[in-house]
Amino acid sequence: MKSKQYSVKVFETTITDEKKFIEFFDTNYALFKDHLILIQGTLSKDIRAYLEKKSLSFLHNQTVPVGRPRKALETELNIQKIENDVNQQIAKEEIKKLSTRLQNNLTVLDRIIRSGQELDIEGDLLLLNRVNSGATIHTTGNLIITQVVEGALRCDGNFMMITASPKANIIFHSVEVDNNLLANKLNRVELKKNQILITPVIKKEINWAL
Amino acid sequence: MGIVIAVISGKGGVGKTTATANLGLGIAMNEKNCIVVDFDIGQRNLDMILGLENRVVYDLVQVMDGDAKLKQATIKSKVNEKLHFLAASQSKDKTVLESKKVEKLVAELRESYDYVILDSPAGIESGFEHTIEFADAAIIVVNPEVSSIRDADRAIGILDSKSQKVKNGEEVAKYLIINRISADMVQSGEMLKSEDILNILNIKLLGKVPEDRGVIDASNQGKPVILNKKSHAGQAYTRIAGRLCGQKVDMKDIEISDTGLFKKLKGMFI
Numbered sequence: 001m002k003s004k005q006y007s008v009k010v011f012e013t014t015i016t017d018e019k020k021f022i023e024f025f026d027t028n029y030a031l032f033k034d035h036l037i038l039i040q041g042t043l044s045k046d047i048r049a050y051l052e053k054k055s056l057s058f059l060h061n062q063t064v065p066v067g068r069p070r071k072a073l074e075t076e077l078n079i080q081k082i083e084n085d086v087n088q089q090i091a092k093e094e095i096k097k098l099s100t101r102l103q104n105n106l107t108v109l110d111r112i113i114r115s116g117q118e119l120d121i122e123g124d125l126l127l128l129n130r131v132n133s134g135a136t137i138h139t140t141g142n143l144i145i146t147q148v149v150e151g152a153l154r155c156d157g158n159f160m161m162i163t164a165s166p167k168a169n170i171i172f173h174s175v176e177v178d179n180n181l182l183a184n185k186l187n188r189v190e191l192k193k194n195q196i197l198i199t200p201v202i203k204k205e206i207n208w209a210l
Numbered sequence: 211m212g213i214v215i216a217v218i219s220g221k222g223g224v225g226k227t228t229a230t231a232n233l234g235l236g237i238a239m240n241e242k243n244c245i246v247v248d249f250d251i252g253q254r255n256l257d258m259i260l261g262l263e264n265r266v267v268y269d270l271v272q273v274m275d276g277d278a279k280l281k282q283a284t285i286k287s288k289v290n291e292k293l294h295f296l297a298a299s300q301s302k303d304k305t306v307l308e309s310k311k312v313e314k315l316v317a318e319l320r321e322s323y324d325y326v327i328l329d330s331p332a333g334i335e336s337g338f339e340h341t342i343e344f345a346d347a348a349i350i351v352v353n354p355e356v357s358s359i360r361d362a363d364r365a366i367g368i369l370d371s372k373s374q375k376v377k378n379g380e381e382v383a384k385y386l387i388i389n390r391i392s393a394d395m396v397q398s399g400e401m402l403k404s405e406d407i408l409n410i411l412n413i414k415l416l417g418k419v420p421e422d423r424g425v426i427d428a429s430n431q432g433k434p435v436i437l438n439k440k441s442h443a444g445q446a447y448t449r450i451a452g453r454l455c456g457q458k459v460d461m462k463d464i465e466i467s468d469t470g471l472f473k474k475l476k477g478m479f480i
Contacts, residue, residue: 112412114367115360132363
């Protein structure tokens, strides 16, 4: 199939006074000969004859598609995109709300996480052993470690329970947790109203001098 | 059927080869048939420490490739006839090792000797992986310093995932030797304590070896330090070899300095 695409200039009008119309067209003929004339409403024989005589192309009582400028198109696309993003965000938040109530995918491990080992855990993790220097753990859910951590932790869950770990590198919701704040024997790190709260669960033991 | 022990460390220069030579000799002194195998292909050193560098004719790679028989390649030690040695190739590199050939060689050694000690190369590359692949047990040598311990930790991690025994659902026995402990430095808190090291690595302690000036000279002369009955390091290796041969030898606390003022005074009067 062979086809061509044009963008055409259209002059649309409704005729009320034929005399004035013909006068207007006579004076502006140079302009209108390149236009497609669109007549809405009544079209008398005289006018038809006039238009044909002047060899102007015209349509009567027709609707033509109206193109939009590029800018309008772009804004419309943008609006669609934003709506999509907002919908996704809402869906994510709904899932998050759900996961606070559910015990999601709990993994329980009792082995040393040694240097060079990387754990990437979808859901919650309960680790009953050490995390040595050079090891990395990432959880999407909550994280509880009952022994000393010397490696790196990345937790995106609702809370973490960490022992006093001066050598660890802990990142909770992409915020680095100050190791000095984890001084107690067991510390809870949680996210409440966009703030990271650190509270002692088991207080530091006091070593009396012998 | 003998036991195959790999001596590993992760970091280089902590005393793997020295430990291998001394433990091999120590086991042989306990009347056990023992062979030490240098797996550090391309950088063999064990022959020099054992004082056998002039007697190497065939090497490990030639045995694995079938160019020489195991009996032709093994060298009997001058010092103890129970101790045997299989040298690494000096001209090739670690890439010549293949799992199947290593397995065959290890199986053959296991048949003929009571103790097979494999001296692993430093690092965690293919050479290391082949050394640990078919071992029943591993001796991890560390120095009391953080870099050595982190590397050892990494090596243990690989041992726990790549060993054939682990793949079969069994466990590889892991023992720790802490080498080059300086009592003064531990006392003054400059050096890590053994308890801390054991806490981090969480494996059984096989023995502690003190820093000893005699070790370097012994290595240079090709006479392992265990032959020197007066040397502290030699005594430590004797104890460790005894433990490996099933004797119950008490752990000596070498971290307490013998050169304290009180002892010196005591020595003056008594």
